[in-house]
Structure formats: C-alpha cells, structure tokens
Amino acid sequence: MKILNAKELAEVDAFTMNSQSLSDWELMERASSRAFLEILKKINPEKDFVYIFCGTSNNGGDGLALARMLNQKQVKIRVFEVAYSSSTSKAYQKNIKFLKENRIQINTVQNQNEIPDLNPATCIIDAIFGVGLNRRMPGFIQELVKKINLTEAFKISIDVPSGMYLEQSIETDEEFVISDLCLTFQLPKLPFLLPETGHYVENFKLIDIGLSEEKIKQTKTPYNYITTSDVSSILKKRAKFSHKGSFGNALLIGGYEGMWGSVIMTTQACLRSGAGKVYTHLDKTGRLVLAQHALESIYIQNCPKALKSNPNWNAIGVGMGLGLSNNAVQLMEEVLAHQPKRLLLDADAINLLSKQKNWLKLLPKNSVLTPHIGELKRLVGEWDNDFDKLNKAKQFCKTYQVVLIIKGAHTCICDGTNFYFNSSGNPGLAKAGSGDVLAGVITALLAQNYKVLEACQLGVYLHGVAADLALESFSEHSLIATDVISYLGKAFQLLESKID
Numbered sequence: 486m487k488i489l490n491a492k493e494l495a496e497v498d499a500f501t502m503n504s505q506s507l508s509d510w511e512l513m514e515r516a517s518s519r520a521f522l523e524i525l526k527k528i529n530p531e532k533d534f535v536y537i538f539c540g541t542s543n544n545g546g547d548g549l550a551l552a553r554m555l556n557q558k559q560v561k562i563r564v565f566e567v568a569y570s571s572s573t574s575k576a577y578q579k580n581i582k583f584l585k586e587n588r589i590q591i592n593t594v595q596n597q598n599e600i601p602d603l604n605p606a607t608c609i610i611d612a613i614f615g616v617g618l619n620r621r622m623p624g625f626i627q628e629l630v631k632k633i634n635l636t637e638a639f640k641i642s643i644d645v646p647s648g649m650y651l652e653q654s655i656e657t658d659e660e661f662v663i664s665d666l667c668l669t670f671q672l673p674k675l676p677f678l679l680p681e682t683g684h685y686v687e688n689f690k691l692i693d694i695g696l697s698e699e700k701i702k703q704t705k706t707p708y709n710y711i712t713t714s715d716v717s718s719i720l721k722k723r724a725k726f727s728h729k730g731s732f733g734n735a736l737l738i739g740g741y742e743g744m745w746g747s748v749i750m751t752t753q754a755c756l757r758s759g760a761g762k763v764y765t766h767l768d769k770t771g772r773l774v775l776a777q778h779a780l781e782s783i784y785i786q787n788c789p790k791a792l793k794s795n796p797n798w799n800a801i802g803v804g805m806g807l808g809l810s811n812n813a814v815q816l817m818e819e820v821l822a823h824q825p826k827r828l829l830l831d832a833d834a835i836n837l838l839s840k841q842k843n844w845l846k847l848l849p850k851n852s853v854l855t856p857h858i859g860e861l862k863r864l865v866g867e868w869d870n871d872f873d874k875l876n877k878a879k880q881f882c883k884t885y886q887v888v889l890i891i892k893g894a895h896t897c898i899c900d901g902t903n904f905y906f907n908s909s910g911n912p913g914l915a916k917a918g919s920g921d922v923l924a925g926v927i928t929a930l931l932a933q934n935y936k937v938l939e940a941c942q943l944g945v946y947l948h949g950v951a952a953d954l955a956l957e958s959f960s961e962h963s964l965i966a967t968d969v970i971s972y973l974g975k976a977f978q979l980l981e982s983k984i985d
C-alpha cells in the first residue's frame with residue numbers, strides 16, 4: 486500500500502472524481518458517510534453531546550457533512566466554524582447551505598475569545614485541518630487545540646489530527662490534536678508511522694473511500710506500508726519435488742558471553758521459516774543447550790573452518806548475542822573475508838561495525854542490517870527529528886549499498902531509495918529476544934533465495950503477524966520471544982492461504 490503526500494492525494498482525488506464522474510461534494514459525501522458509520526460505533530447517539538470543529542477547507546467540509554448526518558440521527562450536536570479563511574470551496578458552501586436548511590446553528594470561532602466552554606462535550610470531532618496543513622496554525626487555533634486536548638471528551642480526528650503535517654516535523658511550541666481515534670481516508674499518512682508523531686496517533690483506522698486504485702498504482706512515492714496483500718504475493722509455494730537442498734543452507738553466528746539464548750532463538754525461528762538446513766555456531770559451552778532446544782540444527786564448532794571450507798552458504802546471520810570481545814572481532818573479520826552472498830547483521834555485529842566503521846565498505850552489496858533505534862544512532866549518528874532520521878538512513882544505505890531495517894513499532898525498511906513501514910506487530914514485542922527471532926526469520930528467507938528486499942518485507946511482516954496471532958493465548962504483557970516463534974506457523978498459514 487502506498488503512503489502519499491498532500492499533492493499526490495489531491496491528484497488521486499481529482500483523477501477519481503473525473504474517472505467516476507463525481508463532483509467534489511459527492512466524493513466528500515462518500516468520505517463523510519463512511520466516516521460517519523465508524524463514528525456511530527464509538528458514540529452513544531442518545532447520550533453523547535458532540536462538538537464538531539470545522540475548518541474552512543475540505544476537512545472542514547467533511548465536518549459539516551458529519552454534523553448533518555449526526556443531526557439526522559438525532560444526536561445532540563454543536564457545530565463550530567473555525568474561520569481561518571474567508572474563502573471556501575463549493576463543496577464546503579453546499580454543506581453549509583444544507584445545515585442552514587436544517588436549521589442547525591453554526592457558531593463561529595475566529596479569535597481566542599470565541600473559543601467555547603468545552604465541558605459539556607462528551608465527544609469532539611476534529612475537522613479543522615486535514616492533509617492540507619502547510620504552515621503553522623494561527624494562534625487562536627493553537628489555543629483551541631490546547632483546550633481540546635485538555636478535555637476528557639472522546640476525540641475523533643478526521644483524516645489527520647489538526648496541526649500535524651504530512652511531510653515535516655512539528656515544532657515543540659506548536660499544538661496538534663491528540664485524538665483517541667483518527668479516521669483517515671484510504672491510505673495511511675506518514676506521521677502516523679514515525680515514533681515522534683505516531684505516539685500521539687496510536688489508533689488510526691483506514692476508511693476506504695473508493696479512490697482510483699489505478700491512479701494510486703501509477704503514483705510514484707518512496708513511502709510504502711506493508712500489508713497482507715503486498716507480502717502474500719511474495720511468498721513462494723514449496724514445489725512438490727523439492728528437497729532440503731532447494732531451500733538453502735543458513736549459518737547463524739552468535740551466542741557468546743552467556744547469551745546462548747539469543748542465537749538459539751534465532752535458530753528456532755530460522756528453522757520455523759523454511760530454510761533447508763540451519764547451522765549454528767555459538768560458544769561451545771552452549772552447545773548442549775542448542776541440542777536441547779533446536780534438535781534440527783547442526784552445531785558448528787569451528788566457525789572459521791566452516792566459512793573457509795564452504796563457499797556456498799546461502800545466507801549468514803551474525804551478531805545475535807555475539808558480544809564485543811576479541812573473539813567476536815575475529816569472527817566478524819572471518820565473515821567479512823568470506824563475503825557471503827546474503828548477509829544479515831544484527832545486534833553486536835552492528836555494534837562492532839559502529840566501532841569499526843572502516844568495515845562498512847567491506848560489507849557485501851545488499852547486506853541487511855537490523856538495528857533498533859539505539860544501534861541506528863551508533864551507526865548513522867544523532868538526528869534532529871524523524872524526517873532527518875529517514876534521510877540519514879537513506880544516505881547510509883546509498884553510501885554502503887545496504888538495506889536497513891529500523892526496528893520498533895511500524896518497523897521501517899530502507900534500501901537507499903524507498904521506505905517500507907510494517908503494519909503488523911504489537912507492543913508485546915518490546916522485549917529482549919524479539920529481535921533475535923526476526924533475524925532468524927529473515928535469514929531463513931534469504932537462504933531460500935528470496936530477493937533481499939522481499940525477504941525483509943516478508944520477514945518483518947510475518948514476525949509481526951506471529952506476535953499478533955499469539956495474543957489469542959498471551960497478552961502484550963506476557964508475550965515472550967519464544968511464543969512468537971511458536972506462532973510463526975500460524976502466520977505462514979495465513980499468508981499461504983492467500984497464495985493463488
């Protein structure tokens with residue numbers, strides 16, 4: 486699924502209206518009536534008192550249409566026109582006319598003194614600014630938003646929380662609506678997926694308004710959102726006459742300094758993700774634990790020898806619990822000298838790279854690095870804001886011709902040109918060990934010869950889906966990394982059921 490900016494969205498809107506012979510009012514009506522159905526699920530039409538704040542552009546037009554629909558349902562409402570401009574669109578004027586015909590009072594707020602008492606409201610609909618916000622909101626709207634945020638009312642933002650920009654960060658002294666629910670039209674918006682702003686839009690729902698799929702497909706954007714339909718087309722069927730050699734040899738290297746568990750979980754996840762043969766090198770003190778927990782894997786005692794004697798590892802995953810000792814440094818040197826076809830670097834492998842930046846240019850092309858935010862900072866340096874972080878990540882990928890998987894909520898994959906944000910997963914994953922599992926899933930897919938970027942998208946998505954499915958039996962509090970491994974089978978089943 487694509488993530489578009491305001492200009493691209495406006496082009497898609499225009500194309501849709503043209504190709505479906507719709508007026509802007511009709512498209513607005515479609516959008517509002519679908520949002521209305523979602524709002525009805527959240528309010529009590531008999532009891533709630535809904536305040537609707539409408540700007541003077543199309544987002545405000547949606548708000549006016551919602552006011553009419555709520556009024557028709559006999560919901561108690563108050564409508565406020567937040568008049569930041571005197572020029573309004575035709576669709577907007579038509580909605581104003583309908584409200585007037587229905588004798589619905591429209592209150593105007595155009596300065597701080599006109600901000601109403603919000604105490605009576607049990608629900609607030611925020612339709613002040615949508616995707617079109619491109620500069621700081623006027624002072625009186627900042628004050629209004631501050632007040633909205635202070636109320637106990639259930640807050641619903643239409644399309645985008647007012648005050649949030651699609652392509653730039655918000656200054657610390659700027660306000661934006663912190664809503665309980667954001668009903669966003671058709672496609673996700675970039676700030677919802679970035680931690681600084683996404684933290685305040687935890688609950689967004691995509692409302693399909695039938696925008697032209699053809700035009701969306703044609704629109705070029707670096708930003709993408711990984712959904713089931715994107716990855717189910719990547720997953721390959723296992724051929725009837727295949728054998729273990731058809732699915733690659735994966736070598737996993739880590740598990741030192743008492744951190745055996747780390748690489749053993751990677752091994753388990755790799756085994757559960759389709760690799761033909763999984764070999765594991767860890768500190769020899771951990772070999773019996775490996776044997777107990779991953780009977781199907783093959784223990785490699787002498788890693789340098791294994792690297793030298795086999796030039797054909799289909800994929801190598803290194804770093805999970807590797808430590809930073811001299812031994813770890815030597816192992817990394819061996820791996821880099823080996824120049825594997827497919828290489829994934831996690832955890833301490835990334836930390837070692839950050840300490841020894843001259844190694845970066847030795848990385849085989851298309852190596853995959855899976856840093857969490859702390860590890861990313863060590864690699865690319867500090868950033869000013871999330872947009873700056875994306876730029877730095879992109880530059881890093883370009884310079885070293887690698888793929889970065891920036892882990893966290895809505896994990897972001899960057900290949901130096903495009904960004905892919907994950908849609909699956911939950912905060913139950915925010916525990917040590919989850920990343921080791923992800924490394925195992927992706928190494929298995931790399932060993933099976935999936936294209937690097939596809940292995941990353943598929944792996945990240947499956948890992949999140951496994952964690953989501955595991956919530957059937959566990960809670961976000963109780964979920965642990967091995968539970969995620971035990972649900973990988975169900976996650977694969979879900980995608981396999983979608984293969985034609």
Ligand SMILES: NC(=O)C1=CN([C@@H]2O[C@H](COP(=O)(O)OP(=O)(O)OC[C@H]3O[C@@H](n4cnc5c(N)ncnc54)[C@H](O)[C@@H]3O)[C@@H](O)[C@H]2O)[C@@H](O)CC1
Nearest residue numbers: 498513516542543544614615616617618619620621622644
């Ligand atoms: N036909 C369409 O295009 C549809 C639009 N829809 C709604 O329309 C919204 C987009 O409409 P608009 O493009 O009118 O955008 P907005 O409703 O977000 O308003 C932006 C307008 O305000 C101006 N503006 C931006 N920042 C300002 C500031 N700080 N102070 C004062 N004025 C400022 C802009 O120049 C622009 O005219 C969507 O978010 C969605 O809610 C939906 O109804 C779906 C259909």
Ligand SMILES: Nc1ncnc2c1ncn2[C@@H]1O[C@H](COP(=O)(O)OP(=O)(O)O)[C@@H](O)[C@H]1O
Nearest residue numbers: 892893894910911912914915917918919920921
């Ligand atoms: N709040 C969250 N929501 C969704 N996924 C998360 C969240 N926090 C962490 N994760 C996922 O959990 C994993 C954590 O990886 P990492 O921090 O490297 O753990 P470790 O190395 O200790 O195993 C990553 O895949 C990350 O995307």
Ligand SMILES: [K+]
Nearest residue numbers: 611614645647
């Ligand atoms: K809004």
